[in-house]
Amino acid sequence: MRVVTSAIGSLAVLAFGCVAPGLGAGETWRAGFARAKITPAEPMWMAGYGSRTHPADGKLHDLWVKAMALEDVGGQRAVVLTSDLLGFPGGMSDAICAELKTRHGMERAQVMLSASHTHCGPVLRGALYDIYPLDDHQRALIDAYSASLEKTVVGTIGRAISDLRPASLAFGQGSCGFAANRRENKEGDVSGLRAAGQPTRGPSDHAVPILSVRDPGGRLLAIVFGYACHNTTLNEYSWCGDYAGFAQIGLEEKHPGAQAMFVAGCGADQNPMPRRTVELCQDHGRELAEAVERVLGNGIEPIAPRLRTAFEFITLDFERALGREDFVGAIAKGGYEARWGRRLLAEVESGRPLATSSRYPIQAWKLGEDRLWIALGGEVVVDYALKFKERFGPKTWVTGYANDVMAYIPSHRVWEEGRYEAGAFPVYGLPAQRWCPDIEERISATVVRLSR
Numbered sequence: 001m002r003v004v005t006s007a008i009g010s011l012a013v014l015a016f017g018c019v020a021p022g023l024g025a026g027e028t029w030r031a032g033f034a035r036a037k038i039t040p041a042e043p044m045w046m047a048g049y050g051s052r053t054h055p056a057d058g059k060l061h062d063l064w065v066k067a068m069a070l071e072d073v074g075g076q077r078a079v080v081l082t083s084d085l086l087g088f089p090g091g092m093s094d095a096i097c098a099e100l101k102t103r104h105g106m107e108r109a110q111v112m113l114s115a116s117h118t119h120c121g122p123v124l125r126g127a128l129y130d131i132y133p134l135d136d137h138q139r140a141l142i143d144a145y146s147a148s149l150e151k152t153v154v155g156t157i158g159r160a161i162s163d164l165r166p167a168s169l170a171f172g173q174g175s176c177g178f179a180a181n182r183r184e185n186k187e188g189d190v191s192g193l194r195a196a197g198q199p200t201r202g203p204s205d206h207a208v209p210i211l212s213v214r215d216p217g218g219r220l221l222a223i224v225f226g227y228a229c230h231n232t233t234l235n236e237y238s239w240c241g242d243y244a245g246f247a248q249i250g251l252e253e254k255h256p257g258a259q260a261m262f263v264a265g266c267g268a269d270q271n272p273m274p275r276r277t278v279e280l281c282q283d284h285g286r287e288l289a290e291a292v293e294r295v296l297g298n299g300i301e302p303i304a305p306r307l308r309t310a311f312e313f314i315t316l317d318f319e320r321a322l323g324r325e326d327f328v329g330a331i332a333k334g335g336y337e338a339r340w341g342r343r344l345l346a347e348v349e350s351g352r353p354l355a356t357s358s359r360y361p362i363q364a365w366k367l368g369e370d371r372l373w374i375a376l377g378g379e380v381v382v383d384y385a386l387k388f389k390e391r392f393g394p395k396t397w398v399t400g401y402a403n404d405v406m407a408y409i410p411s412h413r414v415w416e417e418g419r420y421e422a423g424a425f426p427v428y429g430l431p432a433q434r435w436c437p438d439i440e441e442r443i444s445a446t447v448v449r450l451s452r
C-alpha cells in the first residue's frame, strides 16, 4: 500500500477530548445511529485472497457500513463506524476524516473507522493491489467504488450525529470459542481437540466485548460487539460479511429496530475453525450472536456518560531497506511477489526513494470511569489484546483493523518466531520484508501514554 509509506511517516498528531463535568440528576449519554448498504452494484474484484480468478458474481447477503455517534454530558462526541470490509486503507481514512473535520469539526481522536476484515468484500483503492490480477477496468471500478464509499461513510456518520438523542450505555463481556490460533493448529485437528475437551494450541482471545445502547424507555437501540478472529470462513465469489455478517443479521432479527455492529479484535493470527462452508459460517455467526445474547440477558453494567478520546500516529520503521536484487529475486518467483517486485523495481529504476517506515495509528477512548477502548491499526496479533487486558484490566476492549490497515502487526514473540504474520509485507505492497524488532515496545509505550 504505497499511500501510507511516504514522507507522512514522520507526521505526529495528538489530540485529547475534554473531561466531562460532574453528573447531575437526569444527565445521560446521547447516542445516534445510521447505516448504509455498500454492496457493490458492479462485478468487482473481491478483497483478501490472492487466489481468486474472477470478480464477484453474486451475494449471500448485503454489505453495510453502520455508524454510532456518542455524546457525553459535557458535549464531547465520538463516532464509531463499522463495516463489512477488509479494512480502510490509510488514504481513504485520511479523506474521510478530513471531510468529517470540515463538516462536523471532528478530530481524528473522535473517529474510529473499523472493518470486520471480511474476505468477501470489495477491493478498495490502493489496498493490496499486488496480490490481485487487476486490469484497467477493475482498477477503474475500484476507484469509483472507493470514492463513492468515502461519501457514503461521511454521510452515514453525519446522519448518526443528527440522530443524537438521550440513551444509556452498558458494557459486558461474553465468550465464544470458534477462533483458533492458525499458526499453531492444523484445521483438521481442531474439531478432534474440542471433542476431547482439549484446548486448541497457542494463544487465543475468546472474549466477546459488548456495548449495548438503550433509549430512556429501555428499548434496545444498538449492540456493538467484538471478536478476535479473521472473517475467513468463506473464500468464494459472493459478497458476504462472513461470520460477523451472519451474527449481525441474527441479532437484528432478534431485536427489531436495533442496529448490530461488529468490531474486529486482535485476530490476525486467529482463524474460525472449522471453516470453508456457508453452513459453518452461519454456525459461527449464530454462536457469536448467542454469546452476545447471554450477556444482554445477564451481566451488563451501566457506563457513566463521560468520554475521553486520544489518538496518535507513530512511526514504525522497516527492518531493512530492500534493493534491486531483492526485487529481481521476487520477480523470479512469479505470482503476486513478481507483481510486487516489478512495481518496486520500476520505482528504484526511476530514481524514486523507497519508504523506510510507515505511520501507525493508535487510538484510546475512555468510556465512563474505567472502560478503556484501545483501537490499533493493521492486522494485530492476539498477544497485544492479551497483554493490554493484563496491564489495564479485564474491562479493556482492544480492537484491531482500525483507521488504517497497512500490514500485519506482530508482537515481539511472533516477530522472533517469523512466518507469515511476522511480516507478509509483499502481500501489502510495502517495500521491505518486516518491521523493526522493537515494534511491540513502540506500540505499547504509546498505548500506555494515551491511556493516561
Ligand SMILES: [Zn+2]
Binding pocket: 117, 230, 268, 379
Ligand atoms: Zn488478514
